[in-house]
Amino acid sequence: MESEEQYLKNYDASRFPSPIVTVDSVLFTLHEKQLCVLLVKRNQHPFLGLWGLPGGFIDLHKDDSTQATAARKLAEKTGISPSWLEQLETFSGPNRDPRGWSITATWFALIAWEACQPHIATVSDVQWCPVANLESKALAFDHAAIIAAALQRLRQKTMYSLLPVYCLPETFTQTQLQEATEAILGQPVQRKSLIRRFEASGMFEDTGQSVATGARKARLWRRKPNIPVHLFSRNLLAD
Amino acid sequence: MESEEQYLKNYDASRFPSPIVTVDSVLFTLHEKQLCVLLVKRNQHPFLGLWGLPGGFIDLHKDDSTQATAARKLAEKTGISPSWLEQLETFSGPNRDPRGWSITATWFALIAWEACQPHIATVSDVQWCPVANLESKALAFDHAAIIAAALQRLRQKTMYSLLPVYCLPETFTQTQLQEATEAILGQPVQRKSLIRRFEASGMFEDTGQSVATGARKARLWRRKPNIPVHLFSRNLLAD
DNA sequence: GCAATAGTGTCTTTAAGACACTATCAT
């Protein structure tokens, strides 16, 4: 019997037909009370000229996981790393890519609009698209379905965590968090309920600063570093 | 400029180095009040002779998704399709497989022990391993980590749905569901709370039959066909 | 009848919903 050592020495990965493997990300942000997705104009086939998700092939030398690929591709388009990045699902099949049987590992990401604007403003092939306008847009591949899955994940998590803070700048007010939550869920939430959760989460600290909004000044908060996202045992807007 | 048609005609998928792609599943069941995972003894390199998850390569001709691959591989080992099958996550990196940079799309599945026993009893390279005994077992690849992720998913979902019914036979009693839930969560749950959820879910119908268990007969229930799993807005065992 | 398991009634507890209230600021 062949030893494992010998087996590995003789192993030729290209012996078997293999699917096309890519990584794509759905990056959300909030801008002017609208939930937006990052889209990139395709500069090569297939779907040349259409808008699609930021992503591409794994660089087997640079990337030590598909997460690294996702982060690298997002950094190329936005100039920075997303403040939240978690795995969504893989989409696969013989027909989703005209080049053949393919599989894409997808990632779900959040970032503050302000944090990427300096970079995005300088390029023309990247845009924030309000999710409300997606209907009227033809997207490459099955990217519309991927965005739909990401949106569902975002809405679900917004009901049992304060994840929307990852769409906000480093310091933010409770009202901004409320607006973010409402933009994501598409309906108003009780301010009091949100603030109760805000306190119970233990995730935030007062910066001591406050900001004028036209009336009474609002306190500015920031996320405590290295605290995991608190998961509540009930959903908001349960009915 | 080349047309998309021409581009596709000339496209050679093997031009770029590509990761090794596999599909693995974590199939759980319940047997004698113990939560168990299906393991397969590896009959080839790498990790020849070790136990690992059921899975393997995608058959680009037979499978029209990684779900199909997962279902096919599970059917080979158990004789039947799992009653629950959902995607878990992908695990990827340069070191998880000694053959090189690899990615595995993993699936999370549930089945009734009774339903596969006829098939499993006939083969020696497949076994149900109680999750409590996993510690002491060396598993192939990063399969221990994959099982840990699946367990976490199972426990989480058990807190806000009645998913454990997919580990039970076609007809079952409320007590069996309670035992399944307790085996998964590793602690007792209030019978009353479970029965309230059972009714509220609208997922079940009385078979009209009942079964003797040594004392008062228990009613037998079955899942209504084509009803999606009900998600509760609160968790059990929240504290 | 008795022991054992199936199944119900009902009080308590927890956290969200509703909404009126007070606080602070710019003008």
Added chain:
DNA sequence: ATGATAGTGTCTTAAAGACACTATTGC
């Protein structure tokens, strides 16, 4: 002082936890 936004108090409501109770069966 007024209006606007920030932030609090507190009552109601929904669903889980606790646990005692009744029901049905085999012996």
